[in-house]
Amino acid sequence: xxxxxxxxxxxxxxxxxxxxxxxxxxxxxxxxxxxxxxxxxxxxxxxxxxxxxxxxxxxxxxxxxxxxxxxxxxxxxxxxxxxxxxxxxxxxxxxxxxxxxxxxxxxxxxxxxxxxxxxxxxxxxxxxxxxxxxxxxxxxxxxxxxxxxxxxxxxxxxxxxxxxxxxxxxxxxxxxxxxxxxxxxxxxxxxxxxxxxxxxxxxxxxxxxxxxxxxxxxxxxxxxxxxxxxxxxxxxxxxxxxxxxxxxxxxxxxxxxxxxxxxxxxxxxxxxxxxxxxxxxxxxxxxxxxxxxxxxxxxxxxxxxx
Amino acid sequence: xxxxxxxxxxxxxxxxxxxxxxxxxxxxxxxxxxxxxxxxxxxxxxxxxxxxxxxxxxxxxxxxxxxxxxxxxxxxxxxxxxxxxxxxxxxxxxxxxxxxxxxxxxxxxxxxxxxxxxxxxxxxxxxxxxxxxxxxxxxxxxxxxxxxxxxxxxxxxxxxxxxxxxxxxxxxxxxxxxxxxxxxxxxxxxxxxxxxxxxxxxxxxxxxxxxxxxxxxxxxxxxxxxxxxxxxxxxxxxxxxxxxxxxxxxxxxxxxxxxxxxxxxxxxxxxxxxxxxxxxxxxxxxxxxxxxxxxxxxxxxxxxxxxxxxxxxxxxxxxxxx
Numbered sequence: 001x002x003x004x005x006x007x008x009x010x011x012x013x014x015x016x017x018x019x020x021x022x023x024x025x026x027x028x029x030x031x032x033x034x035x036x037x038x039x040x041x042x043x044x045x046x047x048x049x050x051x052x053x054x055x056x057x058x059x060x061x062x063x064x065x066x067x068x069x070x071x072x073x074x075x076x077x078x079x080x081x082x083x084x085x086x087x088x089x090x091x092x093x094x095x096x097x098x099x100x101x102x103x104x105x106x107x108x109x110x111x112x113x114x115x116x117x118x119x120x121x122x123x124x125x126x127x128x129x130x131x132x133x134x135x136x137x138x139x140x141x142x143x144x145x146x147x148x149x150x151x152x153x154x155x156x157x158x159x160x161x162x163x164x165x166x167x168x169x170x171x172x173x174x175x176x177x178x179x180x181x182x183x184x185x186x187x188x189x190x191x192x193x194x195x196x197x198x199x200x201x202x203x204x205x206x207x208x209x210x211x212x213x214x215x216x217x218x219x220x221x222x223x224x225x226x227x228x229x230x231x232x233x234x235x236x237x238x239x240x241x242x243x244x245x246x247x248x249x250x251x252x253x254x255x256x257x258x259x260x261x262x263x264x265x266x267x268x269x270x271x272x273x274x275x276x277x278x279x280x281x282x283x284x285x286x287x288x289x290x291x292x293x294x295x296x297x298x299x300x301x302x303x304x305x306x
Numbered sequence: 307x308x309x310x311x312x313x314x315x316x317x318x319x320x321x322x323x324x325x326x327x328x329x330x331x332x333x334x335x336x337x338x339x340x341x342x343x344x345x346x347x348x349x350x351x352x353x354x355x356x357x358x359x360x361x362x363x364x365x366x367x368x369x370x371x372x373x374x375x376x377x378x379x380x381x382x383x384x385x386x387x388x389x390x391x392x393x394x395x396x397x398x399x400x401x402x403x404x405x406x407x408x409x410x411x412x413x414x415x416x417x418x419x420x421x422x423x424x425x426x427x428x429x430x431x432x433x434x435x436x437x438x439x440x441x442x443x444x445x446x447x448x449x450x451x452x453x454x455x456x457x458x459x460x461x462x463x464x465x466x467x468x469x470x471x472x473x474x475x476x477x478x479x480x481x482x483x484x485x486x487x488x489x490x491x492x493x494x495x496x497x498x499x500x501x502x503x504x505x506x507x508x509x510x511x512x513x514x515x516x517x518x519x520x521x522x523x524x525x526x527x528x529x530x531x532x533x534x535x536x537x538x539x540x541x542x543x544x545x546x547x548x549x550x551x552x553x554x555x556x557x558x559x560x561x562x563x564x565x566x567x568x569x570x571x572x573x574x575x576x577x578x579x580x581x582x583x584x585x586x587x588x589x590x591x592x593x594x595x596x597x598x599x600x601x602x603x604x605x606x607x608x609x610x611x612x613x614x615x616x617x618x619x620x621x622x623x624x625x626x627x628x
Binding site for chain 1: 599
């Protein structure tokens with residue numbers, strides 16, 4: 001069976017009509033079948049679903065106030081009452097971790113969403129317009145690739161203050177280039193296809209072609225890079241907050257909790273203060289990386305076994 | 307070849323100009339802009355003094371003219387003055403550079419020393435227990451936040467065991483001589499280098515494994531085996547030498563990443579390098595120093611990219627640049 005790098009549904013292929021028993025399968029059901037075979041990716045997906053649910057619903061179910069101060073229970077190690085121990089103010093670390101996870105995960109998702117939008121716009125424009133526009137935009141991508149991401153994010157945050165949106169935009173500004181390159185490559189190859197020519201001959205406008213006929217087919221490679229982008233966005237935000245330049249108290253992302261735990265861990269040996277927030281970052285990033293790996297295998301047309 | 311070197315190097319110039327424009331625009335966004343940067347005043351200047359200085363420093367000139375003046379300064383070594391210390395930015399940075407280069411260099415070396423044998427072994431025994439273990443570990447390594455790894459190392463080796471010092475580059479309480487001095491320096495470097503090398507080692511192991519796997523299926527490897535060469539010989543002389551070409555490129559491209567990672571490492575272990583300088587300058591809003599370090603890091607990216615391209619051409623005889 002021929003490849004379908006452009007994402008044509010296999011059902012349209014004349015070859016499948018000859019083989020009568022082959023049921024029509026969409027790209028997505030094919031991808032899902034493939035994805036399920038990657039056991040670690042499946043486990044990663046499970047961890048992410050669980051984590052998101054815990055972060056979203058956990059604090060409501062537990063009913064503990066993450067800011068509740070209880071000096072009688074200060075600096076306690078993990079126990080049944082406080083699963084992940086308490087900090088120097090006696091605040092329950094488990095609830096704080098769940099609430100902090102909301103911040104970490106929303107910042108990362110928002111940053112990736114922004115970077116995809118920018119990357120799609122730049123990539124589509126460059127690939128569809130071609131020529132001078134393409135050249136200029138790709139040189140811009142080169143420039144942004146050469147600027148050291150973490151340094152610039154730190155600089156932007158010191159310039160404009162460490163608010164939610166500043167952090168989101170600072171991360172997004174330095175992570176759209178990969179998407180732009182992928183989308184441009186898709187547009188370059190797709191705009192030469194017969195179905196685009198057909199659309200043009202019946203008088204479909206440029207914008208309509210770029211958005212309705214090319215864009216959906218150019219999205220597949222973006223999915224993998226966006227997934228992996230979430231991992232790096234989490235790491236950048238955590239690093240920023242760990243360095244004390246990101247979220248400030250009382251807001252506490254996982255990185256910020258690590259930042260506040262430093263002296264407790266190093267000087268007093270309260271390992272739980274640092275261990276659990278880092279563990280959450282690690283688990284999330286690991287799960288995202290495995291899911292990305294599974295998606296790459298599942299969406300790679302060369303690897304699909306039918 | 308030499309004409310290729312020149313042509314490829316010339317291609318870096320428009321890129322450098324683009325980067326310098328972005329950095330110049332960021333400089334414009336800083337409070338006080340380039341004026342405060344060359345005055346070292348940090349915005350304390352009075353209105354008429356500012357007025358006078360504006361004229362003197364050409365800030366009423368159109369932006370392109372200002373850009374050319376600024377870029378000329380960068381090329382001739384005038385990078386402005388630190389708000390904090392009043393010292394020239396370039397001197398401030400070059401003072402800190404050797405420490406960061408030492409950390410980066412050691413971490414790079416460690417990454418290579420671990421990744422090459424592990425990656426090769428994993429590839430030659432694909433789907434063995436060793437392969438699964440090393441693949442799993444490299445996924446873990448890539449996903450580990452380095453600051454967390456550092457913090458946990460500090461807890462185990464400094465707080466619990468008391469084996470390694472928790473900060474700085476040397477024992478400040480007493481001077482050591484001879485072997486004790488060597489151990490003093492080493493003991494301060496072990497944890498920072500381990501933290502810095504972690505992600506690079508994990509990434510590099512995956513690349514080495516991947517490129518070895520590609521090469522091992524090639525005809526020339528089968529031919530070498532068919533000729534009855536010892537397996538060791540086949541792997542090292544025939545397979546690895548070809549697999550090494552993309553690995554060298556990736557390894558060179560990792561140098562700027564290690565350099566960036568030094569920000570976090572130096573911050574955890576209180577090491578007075580460039581990364582620490584960057585964080586301290588961010589706390590103090592010392593924009594000239596921040597932009598200076600940014601410029602150095604961007605230069606490093608451009609230079610290593612160039613180097614990777616040139617090395618690729620040099621190592622792969624199939625590519626000719628006539």
